[in-house]
Amino acid sequence: MTYRIEIEGLLAERIGLDTGSVGSGLIQQAIQARLSVLGLAEPGPYLRILRNSDEELAELVEEVVIPESWFFRDKHPFQRLEKYARENWGPSGPMTPLKALSIPCAAGEEAYSIAITLLEAGLLPDGIQVDAGDISERQLTRARRGVYRANAFRGEGPRHRLAYFRELAQSWEIDPRVRRLVRFFRANLLADEQWAGQNTYDVIFCRNLLIYLTKPARQRAVATLDRLLNPGGILFVGHAEMIADLQPHFLPDEDWGSFAYRRGAAGSAEREPPASGPKAERFRETPLRFSPEHQKSGLPRAPDSAPTSPEEILDEARRLADQRQYAEAVRLCDQLVRNQVPSASVYSLLGMISLATGESDKAEAYLMKAVYLDDADVEALLALGLICQGRGDADAAARYRRRAERARLRGEAK
DSSP states (O other), X not given: OHHHHHHHXXXXXXXXXXXXXXXXXXXXXXXXXXXXXXXXXXXXXXXXXXXXXXXXHHHHHHHHSOOOOOTTTTSHHHHHHHXXXXXXXXXXXXXXXXXXXXXXXXXXXXXXXXXXXXXXXXXXXXXXXXXXXESOHHXXXXXXXXXXXXGGGTTOOSHHHHHHXXXXXXXXXXXXXXXXXXXXXXXXXXXXXHHTTOOOEEEEEOOSOGGGBOHHHHHHHHHHHHHHEEEEEEEEOOTTSOXXXXXXXXXXXXXXXXXXXXXXXXXTOOOOOOSSSOOXXXXXXXXXXXXXXXXXXXXXXXXXXXXXXXXXXXXXXXXXXXXXXXXXXXXXXXXXXXXXXXXXXXXXXXXXXXXXXXXXXXXXXXXXXXXXXXXXXHHHHHHHHHHHHHTXXXXXXXXXXHHHHHHHHHHHHO
């Protein structure tokens, strides 16, 4: 017990992990798993190894934290990114590349999604620079390899796969032209010395990290993100991240504020074009066109194209929720339920909206329905874990996280 508490303290000190967000039971299981791998019978020697080995610390973190990601996850952040790139790096924009950071990047799905989005926004390869960092060397190895099973494309149609991947026997490999746009590196957002003098970025994706950190660690992480984001840049976070954690450094982006933020002091400042000098030719004469323009650009849906199918209605509800138009989003979800087309996705969205509006009891009820209909709904399971954690039930939170991990592994095996 004493060793576990010391190890929990070490995790909090080195990577800012709030052990309450995952539960002491899960930490204990992770320790036992690493003891077994290393052939150790007692935790004492293991604690000494942890104190002196960043590599072993990363292995333990790998056992504890669920690196859950897939291509174009949640869609709307990438629509906002494309709109931002078109508006700020168009023909009258700067000659410098658009620089983006994905942290933590897991197995690279998000970073490659960023690169593809920028290509589709009209930027040529020499106008794109994507850095992607993660504490796990295991995840970085997967990311650099760039080979993914079908589960990494869930919720996605075949368009991106056909355009930017090569089909293998039971998997898909990222196109080398996209792979070359992304630089993967070992990174810990709380390692202040790593970011001293680091390049700054126009776009940062830091989704679903802050929720796992202690309050002091969250404050340090947000301060680092503030230093790394250029004036006029945009920060993308997860839906479960709390606005209070981001203020006063960041303020919600107009119309996209549930996941997109601008710097508090310079959020409204426009990027200044170069004072002089020729502009590099980096843009396509016409954008790639694979879908209707309102879907590509992330612009609001035209009034004469109201959604009709259940899938379109649900997509519209998600878009409204992302823009914090919660009442309208709930109305569309209720419409689906009344028409007897409820699904795990509908109840999961209702649960996330209830969380965003502070109605945790209602959120829990909706999310329970979601996992009843789909016991592999990883996001619903993780959200239920957060609710349990918030009311102090660490054991229940850990159970939900274990279920989420099992669901994720089942999905990867498909």
